[in-house]
Amino acid sequence: MAVTLDDVRHVAHLARLAIPEDQLGTYVAQLNGILGHMEVLQQVPSAGLAQAADASLDGMRTRADQTGAVRLEVPREQNAPAMRDGFFLVPRLATHEDSGEEA
Amino acid sequence: MTSALLDLGAGAIGAAVRDGRATAAAILDESLFRLHAIGEGANDLHAVLHAATPGLASEPLTSGPLAGVPVAVKDNFCTRGLPTGCGSKILEGWMSPYEATAVRKLREAGAVIVAKTNMDEFAMGSSTENSAYGPSRNPHDPSRAPGGSSGGSAVVVAAGIAPIALGSETGGSVRQPASFCGVVGVKPTYGRVSRFGLVAFASSLDCVAPFGRTVDDAAFATELISGHDPHDATSSDRPVPAMRVGPGPLTGLVVGVPKEYFPDSLDPAVRAHCERALESLKAQGATIREVSLPHTALAIPVYYIIAPAEASANLARFDGARYGLRVAAPGVQEMFASTRAKGFGPEVTRRILLGTYVLSAGYYDAYYRKAQEVRALITADFAKVFSGGVHVLFTPTTPTPAFKLGAITDPYEMYLSDIFTVTANLAGIPGLSLPIGRVKGLPVGGQILAAHFDEPTMFRVAYALEEALGAEAHR
Amino acid sequence: MSAGSWEMVVGLEVHVQLKTRTKAFCGCSADFGDPPNTNTCPVCLALPGALPVLNEQAVALAVRAALALDCAVHERSVFARKNYFYPDLPKGYQISQADRPLATGGRVALADGTRLGITRIHMEEDAGKSIHDRYPGMTAIDLNRSGVPLIEIVGEPEIRSSVQAGAYLRALREVLLYCGVSDLSMEEGSLRVDANVSARPRGESAFRSRTEIKNLNSFSNVERALEFEFARHVRTYEAGGTIAQQTMLFDAANQEVRAARSKEGSHDYRYFPEPDLPPLVLTREWIEEQRRTLPELPAARRARWVKGFAISMTEAEVLSADQELGAYFESVVASGGDGKAAANWVMGEVLAALKETSQRIDRFPVEPARLAALVGLVKEGLLSSSAAKTVFQAMRSEALEPRAIAERDRLLQVGDDSALEGWIAEVWAEHPDEADRYARGERKLQGVLVGFVMKKSQGRADPKKVNQLLAARATG
Ligand SMILES: [Mg+2]
Numbered sequence A: 001m002a003v004t005l006d007d008v009r010h011v012a013h014l015a016r017l018a019i020p021e022d023q024l025g026t027y028v029a030q031l032n033g034i035l036g037h038m039e040v041l042q043q044v045p046s047a048g049l050a051q052a053a054d055a056s057l058d059g060m061r062t063r064a065d066q067t068g069a070v071r072l073e074v075p076r077e078q079n080a081p082a083m084r085d086g087f088f089l090v091p092r093l094a095t096h097e098d099s100g101e102e103a
Numbered sequence B: 001m002t003s004a005l006l007d008l009g010a011g012a013i014g015a016a017v018r019d020g021r022a023t024a025a026a027i028l029d030e031s032l033f034r035l036h037a038i039g040e041g042a043n044d045l046h047a048v049l050h051a052a053t054p055g056l057a058s059e060p061l062t063s064g065p066l067a068g069v070p071v072a073v074k075d076n077f078c079t080r081g082l083p084t085g086c087g088s089k090i091l092e093g094w095m096s097p098y099e100a101t102a103v104r105k106l107r108e109a110g111a112v113i114v115a116k117t118n119m120d121e122f123a124m125g126s127s128t129e130n131s132a133y134g135p136s137r138n139p140h141d142p143s144r145a146p147g148g149s150s151g152g153s154a155v156v157v158a159a160g161i162a163p164i165a166l167g168s169e170t171g172g173s174v175r176q177p178a179s180f181c182g183v184v185g186v187k188p189t190y191g192r193v194s195r196f197g198l199v200a201f202a203s204s205l206d207c208v209a210p211f212g213r214t215v216d217d218a219a220f221a222t223e224l225i226s227g228h229d230p231h232d233a234t235s236s237d238r239p240v241p242a243m244r245v246g247p248g249p250l251t252g253l254v255v256g257v258p259k260e261y262f263p264d265s266l267d268p269a270v271r272a273h274c275e276r277a278l279e280s281l282k283a284q285g286a287t288i289r290e291v292s293l294p295h296t297a298l299a300i301p302v303y304y305i306i307a308p309a310e311a312s313a314n315l316a317r318f319d320g321a322r323y324g325l326r327v328a329a330p331g332v333q334e335m336f337a338s339t340r341a342k343g344f345g346p347e348v349t350r351r352i353l354l355g356t357y358v359l360s361a362g363y364y365d366a367y368y369r370k371a372q373e374v375r376a377l378i379t380a381d382f383a384k385v386f387s388g389g390v391h392v393l394f395t396p397t398t399p400t401p402a403f404k405l406g407a408i409t410d411p412y413e414m415y416l417s418d419i420f421t422v423t424a425n426l427a428g429i430p431g432l433s434l435p436i437g438r439v440k441g442l443p444v445g446g447q448i449l450a451a452h453f454d455e456p457t458m459f460r461v462a463y464a465l466e467e468a469l470g471a472e473a474h475r
Numbered sequence C: 001m002s003a004g005s006w007e008m009v010v011g012l013e014v015h016v017q018l019k020t021r022t023k024a025f026c027g028c029s030a031d032f033g034d035p036p037n038t039n040t041c042p043v044c045l046a047l048p049g050a051l052p053v054l055n056e057q058a059v060a061l062a063v064r065a066a067l068a069l070d071c072a073v074h075e076r077s078v079f080a081r082k083n084y085f086y087p088d089l090p091k092g093y094q095i096s097q098a099d100r101p102l103a104t105g106g107r108v109a110l111a112d113g114t115r116l117g118i119t120r121i122h123m124e125e126d127a128g129k130s131i132h133d134r135y136p137g138m139t140a141i142d143l144n145r146s147g148v149p150l151i152e153i154v155g156e157p158e159i160r161s162s163v164q165a166g167a168y169l170r171a172l173r174e175v176l177l178y179c180g181v182s183d184l185s186m187e188e189g190s191l192r193v194d195a196n197v198s199a200r201p202r203g204e205s206a207f208r209s210r211t212e213i214k215n216l217n218s219f220s221n222v223e224r225a226l227e228f229e230f231a232r233h234v235r236t237y238e239a240g241g242t243i244a245q246q247t248m249l250f251d252a253a254n255q256e257v258r259a260a261r262s263k264e265g266s267h268d269y270r271y272f273p274e275p276d277l278p279p280l281v282l283t284r285e286w287i288e289e290q291r292r293t294l295p296e297l298p299a300a301r302r303a304r305w306v307k308g309f310a311i312s313m314t315e316a317e318v319l320s321a322d323q324e325l326g327a328y329f330e331s332v333v334a335s336g337g338d339g340k341a342a343a344n345w346v347m348g349e350v351l352a353a354l355k356e357t358s359q360r361i362d363r364f365p366v367e368p369a370r371l372a373a374l375v376g377l378v379k380e381g382l383l384s385s386s387a388a389k390t391v392f393q394a395m396r397s398e399a400l401e402p403r404a405i406a407e408r409d410r411l412l413q414v415g416d417d418s419a420l421e422g423w424i425a426e427v428w429a430e431h432p433d434e435a436d437r438y439a440r441g442e443r444k445l446q447g448v449l450v451g452f453v454m455k456k457s458q459g460r461a462d463p464k465k466v467n468q469l470l471a472a473r474a475t476g
């Protein structure tokens, strides 16, 4: 599966990386070069092994429902690019209807 | 006096401070003096990004096993007082509001954090050339790489600035620079040391991994930072065994030699040093047995799918909204994209693209799922060998000694310098690299791998080898 | 085709906020309404190096909800990262569950007996809040809600009308309220509904392309929005058009559904197992323990009442609509109150009193045992129903036994013959004419005479006995 210019453009968008058009070509070549070395994996019979590996893991340790978060020793404002009235400020969304992403 | 003291092991320095033969402040000053000696002019090794201010340790540290011991910390650990930037522009100047568990444990043992060390950006690299702040240089030949991604910490220990330094491993990032710089590097079992406060690269592979000038320093550091942490759901609650086991006879010990780690392409000098090390182990009573880890060749492809995939998500939080760099843009999504494009260097960008691609619709099964399955095969290779009566494996740490800065331009060729180390990260087993000799003045590292949570046996062999090879390892 | 020949197909996705003290993956307080970003820590701010650790109470509540909805709870489930960039999603991914959810295959039972399927229930974390209209040109982010535990309940596309969608949501809400896993308030956002709707000609078995409606802020708006959107689908098909799969937004102000400005780029969430969290492993024993400790659920409770207390299903529904009201009713019956009568009192006088003072039943001054005693007095004929109402009103302000109040206020019915004969004698004396005609057989005057006697006794005379005694005089 060769990576195309459109693939890289799409992936760069998904990853929110504003890569200049003139650099995309380099990444196409490099990704194809690297992924070329991955093809060898397709020859390995391995079906179901991931499930088996997962089943071998112990269950996770959980925490009690008790307040006690790690304290912040540096005020949020000191590291925040923009903060007002305790809110983090970011540029307005193109359209705030796009809060379409559900929780 | 202090100057000589700093050349002793961490244990001896701590003892001297505890019974008042030296002060933490004086030792810190000596450490900072040496730090500046390698940090200036022609002999700038560029190992350090941020150094402690003298007198930082003025409040007398007179207790704890590491009382007054200077310790350097890789720039991807959250620390108090010193910035945490991961060798990246996107996090430049960030002051962490909390402290990594491993760092806290060292401080509580009495250690003084002397510096934050240079690294490949977000630990993505094998030479420290991917640091946004310029490469570190190898103290044995400044025209060569110290290895990476924890190069800065390796250099600091090799240069005698600190007996102990923290690095991190995702795919050999401590063992490889340890071998290039002639120091000891330890990758503990996955889950042995809390990752809380270690800025994530690839969560299922990342390990806190210490450097020591000697095996004892490395064992000391490993022992002190190990143990369960309620803030890391992947940290193990197994009891922490004593790791400073010291040298002793190896009678009854079976050392496996995986043939896949000794390819024809292996540098003949490196092979020769490994054979000499094996002779010495045999001489001390160990049985040498050739074994096979048939899926070794697949480790690099598997690693370069899993690590970038996890990284693509782990690095999504660097979006300019709450901390770090922000590049102004009219809309928030545009701000994200411009900030990340400017803040991340080429290797990080490349890996985020790669990781996003292998996870994206239509490719997940062919790449990510497949890689996880083959990862299980690699893990099973080790399990088979260790359950078959082999106690440890001995291999070269790297195929060659330190390479020249700028010598490797093809990303994949660079990835191959981790070919002998990534397997332990994929399998989650402990590994250690220690100096076993020199080639034209460049250190050569030997690697000891052990079964899950069997650091004591790994250290036992390391102590024995270190004592047997002694000064020769550094000649 | 007429609209009637089209069938609505609806599947609902419901997000429910679990009632925990702290967030899903960190020790921050889960209540919001606090000053912005004050309930945040390295984990829920997604600071570099921070790691999630799962809240065990969130797991317990999620499992109890799943069991109450007849789901199969899995002993092994896996958390996954759902990747997308949004300013109120600090990590750039939401910790959720994908191909190995906590529970699968449940159902919601409606009052009419219909059972509607639940595909799956999975655990996930909430995002923060984006406030778009507070600062010009800027979006303000509050992460107090970031990391609060949710369950997502994905329903099968088995709902066939907007009314049924409303019934599904009310039944679901009632069951979860009984389990105490959440406040389930749409106003406060602890219950959120997204609706997937499509239309197809009746008899067609295949599903046509669906649209998803978001921003639904009340059950009635869900029903309305479904009608609007269904009608749009039908119109489109009948005009020979096609429906594109897309996200729609309900505009409560203008009561309309319109297309959301579609996000550039496809929804490619790149799910993969969350490497910071090992699999969630639950023992069968623990799961069964959760099942054992579930409260009686509304449907079972209603069935038990109808069977045991001889009340109607409609009455049972009124009484079980509020869990505490049901409990009050039960203890009235338990303290000896007749089931049917107790039901009438609780649905009548008690609910009216609660409404009047907008009180909650758990604060209601009339103890169940006392109401039971009042019901008893009426049953024994010691209080007329009107007198009983008077006593009940008094009991709301005075912590006294109903009998004590009745005696003090001389409301008890008088049934002993001498007293009654006394009154009758007076009536005979004061109304000789009627008395005489009655005695001579003019039976129709009995009612009049009873009235005189009741009046004399200020309503306390037992009308039954008065009738008997008068009858005796007539024949005597
Ligand atoms: Mg959801």
Ligand SMILES: [Zn+2]
Residues within 6 Å of the ligand: A069, C023, C026, C027, C028, C039, C040, C041, C042, C043, C044, C045, C147
């Ligand atoms: Zn928090």
